Amino acid sequence: MKPTIARARRGLLPVLALIALSGAVSPLARADGGAPPPLDWKPCAQGPDDAVGRDLDRAGARCAELTVPLDHSRPGGRTIKLALSRLPATDRAHRIGTMVLNNGGPGQPTLGMPLQTRAAMKDVAARYDIVGLDPRFVGRSTPLDCGWPIGMWIRSAGPTRARFDHQAAVQRDLAERCARRHGDVLPYANTRDTARDIDLVRRALGERRISFLGYSYGAYLGAVYTQMFPGRTDRVVLDSAGDPSKWGPRAMRGTEDEGERALRGWAAWAAERHGTYGLGATRARVLATVNAIVAAAQDRPLRVGPYEVDDQAVPYILSTGSGDDRPAARAEFASTVRTLNEAAHGRPAAPGPELDGLLTFVLTSAGSPLAGPAAAITCGDRAAPRDPGTYWKDVQRSRARHPLFGPLKNNIWPCAFWPGRPRERLTRVGNSTPALIVSATGDTATTYEGSKAMHRALTGSRLLTLRGTTAHGIYGEYGNGCVDAKVNAYLATGTLPAADPTCRP
Numbered sequence: 001m002k003p004t005i006a007r008a009r010r011g012l013l014p015v016l017a018l019i020a021l022s023g024a025v026s027p028l029a030r031a032d033g034g035a036p037p038p039l040d041w042k043p044c045a046q047g048p049d050d051a052v053g054r055d056l057d058r059a060g061a062r063c064a065e066l067t068v069p070l071d072h073s074r075p076g077g078r079t080i081k082l083a084l085s086r087l088p089a090t091d092r093a094h095r096i097g098t099m100v101l102n103n104g105g106p107g108q109p110t111l112g113m114p115l116q117t118r119a120a121m122k123d124v125a126a127r128y129d130i131v132g133l134d135p136r137f138v139g140r141s142t143p144l145d146c147g148w149p150i151g152m153w154i155r156s157a158g159p160t161r162a163r164f165d166h167q168a169a170v171q172r173d174l175a176e177r178c179a180r181r182h183g184d185v186l187p188y189a190n191t192r193d194t195a196r197d198i199d200l201v202r203r204a205l206g207e208r209r210i211s212f213l214g215y216s217y218g219a220y221l222g223a224v225y226t227q228m229f230p231g232r233t234d235r236v237v238l239d240s241a242g243d244p245s246k247w248g249p250r251a252m253r254g255t256e257d258e259g260e261r262a263l264r265g266w267a268a269w270a271a272e273r274h275g276t277y278g279l280g281a282t283r284a285r286v287l288a289t290v291n292a293i294v295a296a297a298q299d300r301p302l303r304v305g306p307y308e309v310d311d312q313a314v315p316y317i318l319s320t321g322s323g324d325d326r327p328a329a330r331a332e333f334a335s336t337v338r339t340l341n342e343a344a345h346g347r348p349a350a351p352g353p354e355l356d357g358l359l360t361f362v363l364t365s366a367g368s369p370l371a372g373p374a375a376a377i378t379c380g381d382r383a384a385p386r387d388p389g390t391y392w393k394d395v396q397r398s399r400a401r402h403p404l405f406g407p408l409k410n411n412i413w414p415c416a417f418w419p420g421r422p423r424e425r426l427t428r429v430g431n432s433t434p435a436l437i438v439s440a441t442g443d444t445a446t447t448y449e450g451s452k453a454m455h456r457a458l459t460g461s462r463l464l465t466l467r468g469t470t471a472h473g474i475y476g477e478y479g480n481g482c483v484d485a486k487v488n489a490y491l492a493t494g495t496l497p498a499a500d501p502t503c504r505p
Helices: 004-010 051-058 113-127 161-182 191-204 217-228 256-271 283-299 314-321 327-344 353-363 365-381 388-399 448-457 481-493
Strands: 062-069 079-087 097-102 128-133 210-215 233-239 302-304 307-309 435-440 461-466
Touching: 051 062, 051 113, 062 191, 079 113, 079 191, 097 113, 097 191, 097 217, 113 128, 113 481, 128 191, 161 365, 161 388, 191 210, 191 217, 191 365, 210 217, 217 233, 217 435, 217 448, 233 481, 256 283, 256 314, 256 327, 283 302, 283 314, 283 327, 302 327, 307 353, 314 327, 314 353, 327 353, 353 365, 435 448, 435 481, 448 461, 461 481
Parallel strands: 097 128, 097 210, 210 233, 233 435, 435 461
Antiparallel strands: 062 079, 079 128, 302 307
């Protein structure tokens, strides 16, 4: 369902607290009486170029804004606006309730997500009001744009200390740009405040409890909500969930093995189609082609259409593209590698639409409105080491075993230079909320081991495993009928499986 650019945004894969650090919520969030004024539901389209709004309107959805505090500990202070959409239940006689969605990221807009979710839910969708909520500072919800000259900040460290130092300087500049633009609101870009927003949405909708569906980071957000607001959820689905204790600026560390397995799996697939892509007739030769591309980018940036793709961007492209084993995704990635290989040999290399979109997002300012909120939330959730030398040591330590993905997944991020420290400690997730966790064994972003850790943290949960699959985002996206049927059965009945179920490709 998601193109590569959306998977790249989703899979990111975060001061003394001004609110009590014990896990208590703000006075406003604690009070469950005095509901906010009724929401004013209107058409969603905001102009002729608003494709998402038009699609929502055609589907019968309506949109509204909710005013919430910037600082939940000061409910009478400065406010921000949250944008939400709602597809109403059509079977009102058998209505179950409201389902709130989050598309992940962090920083992924969710306003249009009810359309895809309704399709995934099939017949059971008629029994839910399906709500898409752009989280604070994302999409239409008081958007935050750091004004960055590049989009995604995730880069490889490169082969030398000089290249790493260049990357550290870039990351420092990104953090300083964001602080100059939004230093007054950055302390309030974090998961705990987003969870408090969700509870105000629940109240504004007049619901005692809500159901929740979240992917990737959205699964983490859902788990945090269950921790902060116990008893306020009905049916909870957490798809591609990571280890909640590891969320933050260094969450990618430890995923190198999964990344390499996925790349080897794709290489075997591409070798069987050497006549189409010309990347090598064996898995080893395809991987040699990949390594030659990386080496060429170390000598000079690769010219791909109007873009220059250097050795610090190529590993990110390889990591993102190899994380989906569906045939169409593998074919698209093979075309990307073929294009990079042409550029590595100095031949004209024009990107196809998918690669062009990814490079625009990664390398140009067009990605700033999405990458800025993602960084702000990640850096606002957990403090990162401030000494660049810490990252360089980790890069060097990982390089021997993981020469391609070690320097990528241990590299420095803007969080190392973020202004101030998080206002609150990371939420310790541990409760008995019933939930269905969905995970693929080959997930390269939020690994299967991470989903098992979420399962242990939520003792009332069940873990639905899709075995033998490389994918991130399963329910309604990967196309596995077994997974979709089991999730929909839970949404329809509210009854979790008696044991942890398994599906296969």
